[in-house]
């Protein structure tokens with residue numbers, strides 16, 4: 491296992507649409523296990539492959555308090571989302587130390603492959619639903635700051651640049 495380098499805004503890989511995972515081979519499994527370790531080390535509650543420079547549709551997350559309930563999610567697809575929305579203050583390991591309220595559907599139904607390639611369908615709400623949607627945005631080259639008004643986004647980007655230069 492290894493801790494991977496987390497890419498930060500404005501790295502170009504973060505703006506790319508990621509490719510589906512064709513085959514869950516040993517290499518993919520190794521990357522996923524390193525992603526989990528990297529996420530726990532950061533610490534964070536979610537990490538998508540583009541954030542470590544791998545433009546593939548896979549992510550890991552764990553919102554549990556004891557960090558003992560990891561999800562490994564490959565080729566995810568949201569098959570239903572609620573009209574009701576939730577607002578959470580979001581942050582991102584690729585946009586360090588910046589936080590802002592983001593509005594997203596409160597509940598989703600998600601189809602994905604687990605690490606054994608088995609199709610899973612889960613319903614998620616609350617923080618889990620928000621976290622899945624945040625991580626899935628990364629697979630489409632979208633960051634949480636892209637959900638904000640231009641004014642708010644520019645403010646966060648300015649603060650981030652200052653932090654990165656320091």
Ligand SMILES: [Zn+2]
Pocket residue numbers: 581582583584624625628
């Ligand atoms: Zn993120």
